Amino acid sequence: IVTQETILLNTSIRNNITYGANDIDEKKLIDAANGANASEFIDQLDSKYDTAIGERGVKLSGGQQQRIAIARAIYKNPSLLLLDEATSALDTKSERLVQSALDNLMKNRTVLVIAHRLSTIKNADKIIVMDMGEIVEIGTHDELHNSGGVYNRLYDIQFET
Numbered sequence: 001i002v003t004q005e006t007i008l009l010n011t012s013i014r015n016n017i018t019y020g021a022n023d024i025d026e027k028k029l030i031d032a033a034n035g036a037n038a039s040e041f042i043d044q045l046d047s048k049y050d051t052a053i054g055e056r057g058v059k060l061s062g063g064q065q066q067r068i069a070i071a072r073a074i075y076k077n078p079s080l081l082l083l084d085e086a087t088s089a090l091d092t093k094s095e096r097l098v099q100s101a102l103d104n105l106m107k108n109r110t111v112l113v114i115a116h117r118l119s120t121i122k123n124a125d126k127i128i129v130m131d132m133g134e135i136v137e138i139g140t141h142d143e144l145h146n147s148g149g150v151y152n153r154l155y156d157i158q159f160e161t
Contacts, residue, residue, distance in 0.1 A: 063094025
């Protein structure tokens, strides 16, 4: 699960990404950070993956925190992944980096994405649009965008087309 409110531990970046793993695979750790677009900022830190974060450590931006959470999900390599508003609290620049990381994470697995930002779901195989707790549309981005329905109106509002 990757949510809008990232939960990080007051420990090293390494321990945050590999949380729950019995044996840490260094290559897998670095691959996960690369896939999450996190290695660039991690490599700039004095202690790199051993940098402490949290209350007594380095403070990370919201986008950096999200990318650590995504790296954790990539490291765990689940067959089913839930993304709950994973980009909702980010500025545009951070969203682009996080969205790119999410695109990497979504490859070759089943992903359920809950989102208001349509950029997060645009590439989904199937989009389910809900309004007032009811399913009102189902289709691909292109199908829904061309339908003139709820999704199309939301898309036009968000992207001012």
